[in-house]
Amino acid sequence: MRQAVQSLSIQTRGQGLYEVTESLAAFVASNAVQTGLVTAFVRHTSCSLLIQENADPDVQTDLNGYFARLVPEGMDWLVHTTEGPDDMPAHIRAALTQTSIGIPIMSGRAVLGTWQGLYLFEHRRRPHRREIVLHLSGE
Amino acid sequence: MRQAVQSLSIQTRGQGLYEVTESLAAFVASNAVQTGLVTAFVRHTSCSLLIQENADPDVQTDLNGYFARLVPEGMDWLVHTTEGPDDMPAHIRAALTQTSIGIPIMSGRAVLGTWQGLYLFEHRRRPHRREIVLHLSGE
Amino acid sequence: MRQAVQSLSIQTRGQGLYEVTESLAAFVASNAVQTGLVTAFVRHTSCSLLIQENADPDVQTDLNGYFARLVPEGMDWLVHTTEGPDDMPAHIRAALTQTSIGIPIMSGRAVLGTWQGLYLFEHRRRPHRREIVLHLSGE
Numbered sequence: 001m002r003q004a005v006q007s008l009s010i011q012t013r014g015q016g017l018y019e020v021t022e023s024l025a026a027f028v029a030s031n032a033v034q035t036g037l038v039t040a041f042v043r044h045t046s047c048s049l050l051i052q053e054n055a056d057p058d059v060q061t062d063l064n065g066y067f068a069r070l071v072p073e074g075m076d077w078l079v080h081t082t083e084g085p086d087d088m089p090a091h092i093r094a095a096l097t098q099t100s101i102g103i104p105i106m107s108g109r110a111v112l113g114t115w116q117g118l119y120l121f122e123h124r125r126r127p128h129r130r131e132i133v134l135h136l137s138g139e
Numbered sequence: 140m141r142q143a144v145q146s147l148s149i150q151t152r153g154q155g156l157y158e159v160t161e162s163l164a165a166f167v168a169s170n171a172v173q174t175g176l177v178t179a180f181v182r183h184t185s186c187s188l189l190i191q192e193n194a195d196p197d198v199q200t201d202l203n204g205y206f207a208r209l210v211p212e213g214m215d216w217l218v219h220t221t222e223g224p225d226d227m228p229a230h231i232r233a234a235l236t237q238t239s240i241g242i243p244i245m246s247g248r249a250v251l252g253t254w255q256g257l258y259l260f261e262h263r264r265r266p267h268r269r270e271i272v273l274h275l276s277g278e
Numbered sequence: 279m280r281q282a283v284q285s286l287s288i289q290t291r292g293q294g295l296y297e298v299t300e301s302l303a304a305f306v307a308s309n310a311v312q313t314g315l316v317t318a319f320v321r322h323t324s325c326s327l328l329i330q331e332n333a334d335p336d337v338q339t340d341l342n343g344y345f346a347r348l349v350p351e352g353m354d355w356l357v358h359t360t361e362g363p364d365d366m367p368a369h370i371r372a373a374l375t376q377t378s379i380g381i382p383i384m385s386g387r388a389v390l391g392t393w394q395g396l397y398l399f400e401h402r403r404r405p406h407r408r409e410i411v412l413h414l415s416g417e
Binding site: 002043045077079080082098131137 | 279313314315328329330331334336337339340341343344348374375376379380381382383384389390391393394415416417
């Protein structure tokens with residue numbers, strides 16, 4: 001068994017889902033592993049990772065709409081407000097989704113389902129440079 | 140170190156939790172790994188994975204009841220409605236739970252706690268055939 | 279590639295976040311792995327794991343405040359009530375966060391971001407002894 005790591009840099013332009021499925025696939029393909037495990041990890045606490053449908057873009061619209069309602073800005077009991085009104089909601093939305101996702105590799109590919117895409121889920125309004133670390137082990 | 144993969148097929152019959160702990164344990168046991176890591180990954184975006192109590196079935200009843208209230212059908216602002224009223228709520232419930240779970244193996248067994256079971260969490264009303272991929276590495 | 283496992287015991291004193299970042303770092307350092315993957319897994323269903331900001335303690339206050347509001351005690355439709363009013367909300371809060379988190383290792387360290395800490399998220403009111411299993415593989 002062998003392993004590899006790679007860092008992905010993603011420039012975000014506000015809240016929403018940024019697909020990184022192709023970068024993940026390229027990382028797996030470039031390492032020519034037939035069977036293994038690839039792990040994506042995001043190094044931030046105000047964005048997160050999500051595997052979701054990559055077919056109908058309306059799904060992303062509704063995911064954004066739901067999280068904006070579930071964790072709205074302006075909750076008046078929040079005490080962590082110094083980094084802006086979108087910062088603490090961003091931390092909470094990150095806590096409700098994932099920081100790391102492990103995906104098996106079979107026949108040389110991550111076993112994402114037909115409709116599954118891997119996304120960076122940005123929860124801040126302003127542009128940010130985000131880093132995802134990919135780790136792969138297998139043979 | 141060596142590794143193995145296996146695909147599990149689960150036929151669901153509506154919303155709720157479907158326990159796969161025994162299939163996971165059998166996969167680990169059949170590979171005779173003493174120490175390692177087993178990862179479960181579900182290849183869909185309208186069902187998910189969950190580790191929860193496997194003792195009192197009332198816990199499952201309440202989990203279903205909570206998610207039905209937290210992400211109800213009929214939210215009138217949803218735009219992804221073409222696949223039925225339960226489809227977009229299913230995507231959201233999947234986003235709020237997990238798509239992959241990694242469990243260490245010690246002394247030849249996944250280290251699930253006494254009351255922990257691994258479940259497929261089905262969020263669609265109609266029957267579906269679901270696939271979970273298990274990956275194991277260790278020695 | 280080689281691997282290691284270790285069990286951490288954490289004594290909780292009520293609801294809230296208990297940081298285990300240093301124990302994770304010590305486990306990684308003691309195994310002298312340069313590149314790899316470390317996985318944390320919690321063996322309970324009424325507490326969970328969370329990676330969150332470790333800079334401003336107000337973030338933790340607000341996370342506790344949010345989960346107390348999102349999953350309040352006293353929801354009158356709950357049926358699993360025999361273990362106390364905080365037990366079923368604890369299971370639900372655990373379902374909404376994580377049971378396992380995988381973190382890549384680069385240059386001998388888990389690649390946690392500058393502001394990221396790993397926490398046990400205790401959802402029960404009374405003190406509990408909790409167990410986290412750490413697994414590491416790499417070289």
